[in-house]
Every structure is written in structure tokens, then in C-alpha cells.
Amino acid sequence: MNYHLWIIGCQYNEWDGARLRYFLDSLGLVETDAKGADILIIVACAVRQTAVDRIFGKIRNITPTEKFHRKCTESGKLQSKKLKPYKLVIATGCVLDADKKKFAEKGIEIFEPGDFKTLQKYLGFKPTSYNLNPTTSQYVPIMTGCNNFCSYCAVPYTRGREKSRPMEEIVDDVKKLISAGHKKIMLLGQNVNSYQVNSEERIANSKKKKKDFTELLEILNDLDGDFEISFTSNHPKDMTDDIIEAVANLPKIKKEIHLPLQSGSDGVLQSMNRPYAIKQYLDIVKKIKKAGNIDLTTDVIVGYPTETEEDFKKTVEIFKKVKFKQAYINKYSPRSGTAAFKLGDPISWSEKQRRWRILNDLIKR
Numbered sequence: 001m002n003y004h005l006w007i008i009g010c011q012y013n014e015w016d017g018a019r020l021r022y023f024l025d026s027l028g029l030v031e032t033d034a035k036g037a038d039i040l041i042i043v044a045c046a047v048r049q050t051a052v053d054r055i056f057g058k059i060r061n062i063t064p065t066e067k068f069h070r071k072c073t074e075s076g077k078l079q080s081k082k083l084k085p086y087k088l089v090i091a092t093g094c095v096l097d098a099d100k101k102k103f104a105e106k107g108i109e110i111f112e113p114g115d116f117k118t119l120q121k122y123l124g125f126k127p128t129s130y131n132l133n134p135t136t137s138q139y140v141p142i143m144t145g146c147n148n149f150c151s152y153c154a155v156p157y158t159r160g161r162e163k164s165r166p167m168e169e170i171v172d173d174v175k176k177l178i179s180a181g182h183k184k185i186m187l188l189g190q191n192v193n194s195y196q197v198n199s200e201e202r203i204a205n206s207k208k209k210k211k212d213f214t215e216l217l218e219i220l221n222d223l224d225g226d227f228e229i230s231f232t233s234n235h236p237k238d239m240t241d242d243i244i245e246a247v248a249n250l251p252k253i254k255k256e257i258h259l260p261l262q263s264g265s266d267g268v269l270q271s272m273n274r275p276y277a278i279k280q281y282l283d284i285v286k287k288i289k290k291a292g293n294i295d296l297t298t299d300v301i302v303g304y305p306t307e308t309e310e311d312f313k314k315t316v317e318i319f320k321k322v323k324f325k326q327a328y329i330n331k332y333s334p335r336s337g338t339a340a341f342k343l344g345d346p347i348s349w350s351e352k353q354r355r356w357r358i359l360n361d362l363i364k365r
Contacts, residue, residue: 004037009045015139094158146190151339193238248292264315303352305343
């Protein structure tokens, strides 16, 4: 059987995709392009409605109704690669319950990320043991889930609450990647700053004052080999001096911190349920710049329902002041099931595009 893997979204989905590819190849399936595949597996993203719309748009094109399928078969048009239906379409990744129902209505099977036993059943294989840590990907998750419940975000509802992996497992995964020849390794988590070791490890190290994440960076930095460790994503509310110092002083840690801003307005941040003020954010930026030659990157959302023109101008001022090396600028997209969904979507798409262009131009400069 041939399969095509369609990955949408963040680095976490990229890692899930690498695990899937490793697993499917071990079963004897062959990866091919979308037109030649028997099976389509989608690693879905639920963060923005536009990503979900892309999935359903593609599903409409590749899974024709029974009536349409029969008509195409009778006319011979089904021989066209464009109209060839897949034998099986499966989705995983970040999928809201409401979207799961829509997938089910279209005959799309769903399995939770990492639940390869269920995937094997869908594929017609008897469930067996599997390897979850391929060395073909440079990503290493240190935790899953999120406890922050930002009003615009669906991740806590799709990935669940924060759960940190044991430190020894993470170190072992990084060692394997180094041995496999990887030079750049990225640690993944919705909020890496809140990484916590288990209770037994914590009792053994109860006198330490550094964040557990800082200790992890120090241990990885001391490993033998020629490599560089980066990480994403951080939350300003949990960014501490020792993390900043670790990035500045540890030679194998990439000199870059991704610090999501989301908005330059305190009012919008409050509506987003982002528990920090702009003054706090700029204080962190000041510490980072003072610590050494560290690049700053960020995320920002334009067109959030409560964002006025004055709110947006405050974001523009932050961009001018901080001079981010890179910014991921997202146009707000309402997601059912999130707290912000009830606010509607009052800002036009053309206005969101205008605001996007202004910030994008600042980054280009």
C-alpha cells in the first residue's frame, strides 16, 4: 500500500509526522505523492479556522460522494488522477470535538497522536510494538499540552493539560539524535518554560533555585558532540533570569529566544487571557538584550475581535522598539469552542491584511 502524509501546523505536528512516517515505513507502506497514494493521513491543526477549512476543502476534492463516484465511474472520468478517491483517509493531530464529528460524517477515521495501535487497526494490521522516537527528525518534545487557555487557542482542548516528560528520556533522545549526526536539535513544548521534572526528581533536588528547564539546558549543553540546541515556545509569564542566562552563556544553546507578544495593547492581552502587561514584556526584552547577543523572535495576532486601531498602533510601536529578527504574524481566525469565539469576528479580512502588511514591512526592514 502507498500512503501520503499531509502535515499542517506547528513543529509539534512536524514531529508527530516524523513518528508516523517512521512507523508506516516499518510496516512496509511506501510514501508517495498525493495523486498516487491509496491512503491519506492528515496531521491536522486546529489553531486557526483557515487550517481546518483547508482540510475540509481538500476532503471535498478527494472523497467524492457515492453518487458522484458512480457518475464518474460510468463516464470513465474516475481514471483522472484528480478524481481518484483514496481507499482510506485518516486524521490525527489537533482536532476539536466539533471537527471530529464532521470528519466522521465524511467517513474519515480519527486517532489520537501516538495511538499507533488504533492506527494499525484502521490499516488492517494486527497491533504490535512500535518505536516512538525516530532519529529522522531533529525535534524532541519535552512536554505536551498547555495550561494557559489563551482565549483564541484550541490547544488545551486538543492536546490536553501540561505533562512533562522525564528528563532522562529527553536526554536519551538527544543523545540518539547526536549519534545519528544531527547538528541542530529543537526542544518542543507549548510552554517550555513551565517544564517540570517528576515528583521524585524534585524531592532529590528540592534546594535548587533554577527552573527545571534551565537544568535541562545545562545537562544537554554538557553532552559530547558538535550540535546546537534550540527550543520553542516560551511564555513571557514564565520567562526567568536563569533561562536567559543559560541561553546567553551556554555555548551549545542557540542564541535566540522566541518570545510571543501577541499584542502590544494591555487591553487586548487581557481579553486574550495573556497574564502579563506590556511593561513586563519590555522588561524581559531589556534583560535579554543586556545578557548578550541574543536574537528575539515573536508571534503576534492582528485583527483580534477587540483590537482597535489604537491597539494596533501600540503593537506597531513595540515592533519598532524591539526590532525582532523574525515575527510570525497571524490574522485572527475564530475557532468554535474557544473563549474568543463568542466575541465574533468584527474586523474585516481586508483590514487584517492591511495590519499584517504594516508589521511584515517592519520586519523586512
